[in-house]
Amino acid sequence: MSCFMADALALLHSACFPDDPWGPSAIAEIMGMAGFFGRIAWDGETPAGFAVALDLHDECEILSLGVLPERRREGVGMALLGSLCVEARRRRAECIVLEVAVDNIAALALYAFRGFIPVGRRGNYYRRIGHSADALVLRLALAGPSALS
Numbered sequence: 001m002s003c004f005m006a007d008a009l010a011l012l013h014s015a016c017f018p019d020d021p022w023g024p025s026a027i028a029e030i031m032g033m034a035g036f037f038g039r040i041a042w043d044g045e046t047p048a049g050f051a052v053a054l055d056l057h058d059e060c061e062i063l064s065l066g067v068l069p070e071r072r073r074e075g076v077g078m079a080l081l082g083s084l085c086v087e088a089r090r091r092r093a094e095c096i097v098l099e100v101a102v103d104n105i106a107a108l109a110l111y112a113f114r115g116f117i118p119v120g121r122r123g124n125y126y127r128r129i130g131h132s133a134d135a136l137v138l139r140l141a142l143a144g145p146s147a148l149s
Contacts, residue, residue: 006031012040012050016066020127030054030063037091039083041067041076051080053088053096060088062098065107077110085114089142096142099135101126108136116140 006028014021022030030036035055041048049067053060062084067076088096099122100107120137 003028008047009038009040009050009052012047012068013064013066015068016049017064019129022064037084037087039080039087041080043071048074049076049080051084053084055088055091055093058093059095059097060084060091060093062096065098072106077107078114081110081114085140085142093142095139097137097139099125099137101133102136103133111138111140114140 003024006024009031010022010024010027013027030052031038033054035057036052037055038050038052040050047068048071049065051062051065053062062081065077065080065084067080085096097119098111098116100111102108102121116138117140118136119139122135122137124132125135126133
């Protein structure tokens with residue numbers, strides 16, 4: 001992937017996660033990893049959100065999924081998540097995993113609706129201005145009706 005794509009994705013990540021943005025070099029490193037795949041949701045020529053993941057053979061891990069604040073609650077996150085699940089199944093992964101902040105109520109609702117279940121917790125995982133937040137580790141088995149998009 002090009003430096004331009006890493007720069008553009010870093011700007012999108014920063015707009016979605018201003019408390020803990022990933023810079024272009026971090027994005028470029030992730031994009032260079034074996035098994036990287038991702039999606040950008042577009043509204044015409046304007047990006048609305050993104051999702052990046054890694055294929056780890058038996059499972060895929062969603063590294064980050066973000067929707068621009070002004071585009072939230074419009075189905076963009078659900079569409080991105082569904083697309084990643086379809087790609088993970090195409091890659092023959094048995095499950096998909098991710099971490100989500102315990103204080104991210106909207107994301108928790110999205111993942112619960114999609115059928116993800118908690119399988120772990122990481123203390124003080126997310127940085128916030130002036131504090132941190134734990135992460136829940138969530139998992140979705142990619143077999144059965146909950147995995148259909």
